[in-house]
Amino acid sequence: MKALIEQLILTAARKAHQSGALPSDDFPAVVVEEPKSDAHGDFATNFAMLSAKPQKMAPRKIAQILLDQMENNHDQVAKVEIAGPGFINFFLNPTAWPPVVRQVLEQDETYGHSQLGRGQKIQIEFVSANPTGPLHVGHGRGAAVGDSVFNILKACGYQVHKEYYINDSGRQIQTLGRSVLLRARQLLGEEIVFPEDCYPGDYVKPIAQQVIDTKGADFVRHEDDATITYCARAAAQTIIAGIRDDLERFGITFDEWFSEQSLYDSGRVEQALEDLKARQVVYAQDGAWWFRTTDYGDEKDRVVVRQNGQTTYFASDIAYHHNKFQRGFERVIDVWGADHHGYIPRMTAAVEAAGWRRDQFQVILVQLVALLRGGQPVAMGKRSGEFVTLRDVIDEVGRDAARFIFLTRDYESPLDFDLEVAKQQTNDNPVYYVQYVHARIASILRKAQEQGVKEVRWQAAAGARLTETEEINLIKALDRYPQVMESAAQTLAPHRITFYLMQLAGLFHAYYNKHRVLTEQSDLTQARLCLVAAVQKVIRNGLGILGVGAPEQM
């Protein structure tokens, strides 16, 4: 509907220019918005105001010229008027709205999809938690955001690939191996003071037991590199399997699990470093190799190969990101925890130094999550050895509530996740508010069937009976869904879908309480059944984007 108004304005402007009424053909981008106040019509544009400068004319005068060109030859538009400093307000004919319902019903699960992305290849990487322990709530937020952004981009015609990067190399993993080894020896009765830098969590114990069971007690008595490496690999494997399991339970699967170690094994890290050397952006100093990231806006240069010859984490990350682009992705999106924001400049440098544009690399910085129970903070952190895992949260509050809550906030703002609130089935916890709409409509449809309604089919004549204010409001909201989706894709903002759904749900509940769908008049009943069926589809589609289920009953 909005597109129609945009066309109307642009056409009028062109005609006005051709007839000489407007001197310039330097038109601003047509921006059509939906005014907050009904008094300002269904749609409004500031086109005339923005044209004031290029046309060297008063905004209201330009508006009048455009109006003259529009005539009133469009049956969807009832009235056009000039208001305030030069807004042009459009009032639509009430009959313009009902056909939207038909469109929703026809497009069904593809309603809201678009070709915005034109098949652009995007890689999105998220979670990528180190395999040194189970996932916590912070990872859950990143997972919910990443997966939802993936869904949005996919729906908007991008070719998206989602990936989990496994940090299965480096010192951290060795530390994990040592932790397992020491735990194993403790299990065998040895008195060992557990070192500060090792992982104290309970999840290490079963892994240690498993090593003892498969390799025997003698194996773990030797603390040599081979033994540690074995323990590390075994632990990482087990933990990754657990992570994968938790994510699946959270409704998330990846197209690819990408191993850091594989970058070393295939020589890609070395290759990436050679590339940087060839491009003369690395230099040797103090026995280490430095990447001149300051050339690309970083505040200091960064080490890629340490004095001791070992590469840094940054080095493999460079290799990984180069690899992403080499695989043909035109855009790369990383979802990181806010505590990693300091790495953006150097990663951007790495992308740019290798010849890609900096705007091809985007980082979604997800702010931290504070876990609460009844308003009181729950102790977190791996070092404390005891923490609430993502799995605990899913088990306690449910997958749908958890995912929805993670997306009820812009990811740029910090989130308090209160377990008590998440369990409550009140409006403090709007997931049920939205799901309830779906269930309610399902119930109406069941009831209709019981009453002998064979099918729900759109018919224009009957559709014209949708004239109640609440019905028009609902249809307008349905009409807006594709735009919300596109704006969510453009700004990578899944929470817009969440808020849209809450608003749509509110409109439906208001309608439901005021009007009956199943009436004595069969054509009116048909029209209303079509309307609510359309609402149900949009709710289902939207919840699907968020990774939340749409129940038939509650």
Added chain:
RNA sequence: GCGCCUGUAGCUCAGCUGGAUAGAGCAACGGACUUCUAAUCCGUAGGCCGGGGGUUCGACUCCCUCCAGGCGCGCCA
């Protein structure tokens, strides 16, 4: 000290990349179930958009500055 994020109703947050009189939920108060699910709805009340400057027809939105909170500033990952 420097960088990033945040600051909007008592609380939790939106505000559609600069639009008209700043919105929603919770909490408070008052109402609505013989009806398709009351996990719902209707109404009332609630504001110096952290402070101060600037940009312009117009600023919660953009720029500068100050204040407050969170996070980050390793040859760690």
